[in-house]
Amino acid sequence: xxxxxxxxxxxxxxxxxxxxxxxxxxxxxxxxxxxxxxxxxxxxxxxxxxxxxxxxxxxxxxxxxxxxxxxxxxxxxxxxxxxxxxxxxxxxxxxxxxxxxxxxxxxxxxxx
Amino acid sequence: xxxxxxxxxxxxxxxxxxxxxxxxxxxxxxxxxxxxxxxxxxxxxxxxxxxxxxxxxxxxxxxxxxxxxxxxxxxxxxxxxxxxxxxxxxxxxxxxxxxxxxxxxxxxxxxxxx
Numbered sequence: 001x002x003x004x005x006x007x008x009x010x011x012x013x014x015x016x017x018x019x020x021x022x023x024x025x026x027x028x029x030x031x032x033x034x035x036x037x038x039x040x041x042x043x044x045x046x047x048x049x050x051x052x053x054x055x056x057x058x059x060x061x062x063x064x065x066x067x068x069x070x071x072x073x074x075x076x077x078x079x080x081x082x083x084x085x086x087x088x089x090x091x092x093x094x095x096x097x098x099x100x101x102x103x104x105x106x107x108x109x110x111x112x
Numbered sequence: 113x114x115x116x117x118x119x120x121x122x123x124x125x126x127x128x129x130x131x132x133x134x135x136x137x138x139x140x141x142x143x144x145x146x147x148x149x150x151x152x153x154x155x156x157x158x159x160x161x162x163x164x165x166x167x168x169x170x171x172x173x174x175x176x177x178x179x180x181x182x183x184x185x186x187x188x189x190x191x192x193x194x195x196x197x198x199x200x201x202x203x204x205x206x207x208x209x210x211x212x213x214x215x216x217x218x219x220x221x222x223x224x225x226x
């Protein structure tokens with residue numbers, strides 16, 4: 001079982017709509033969850049992080065966490081063409097105080 | 113806004129040669145990391161460094177790899193004898209104290225082994 005799983009996409013969403021990106025993780029002891037955005041050939045850029053069950057909103061972005069279901073999601077409201085990128089879900093490892101484990105990413109395409 | 117800086121942006125090296133990738137973490141950060149991303153694959157953890165020593169390393173980080181913080185600002189990754197399969201993007205990251213704090217990434221070094 002993969003440690004962090006994401007649908008690879010591509011996920012195509014019309015401009016102005018809500019994009020919903022999902023991620024599941026296998027380590028039930030994980031405590032912190034991160035969403036990074038990665039444009040092609042660029043480095044991961046932190047978008048959101050969440051620690052507690054429920055929703056966390058920051059501008060057009062909302063992260064949702066359900067530890068019982070081992071599920072974390074990212075909603076992007078009013079999607080813009082500039083949101084077209086690969087979104088990486090990352091989870092800290094319970095066995096480690098250091099590293100985070102990345103999923104393979106979901107490629108999001110916003111069509112005008 | 114403070115950022116992690118990496119040099120060079122692109123390094124081309126002959127197989128078997130040594131290469132050093134350099135990073136300047138954000139100044140008040142205490143934990144430093146190297147990750148790599150082979151083209152088309154996911155970001156993989158290599159090593160973490162805290163209090164002037166390695167705190168964790170992955171299976172990828174074998175005897176050919178080493179890290180060093182030679183002064184108060186730089187953090188380096190050395191690959192002693194490069195292989196073709198070392199070709200990848202190498203990202204440096206850093207974070208403040210606090211286990212759950214997010215890691216901030218540099219722009220990366222693209223390493224090409226010929």
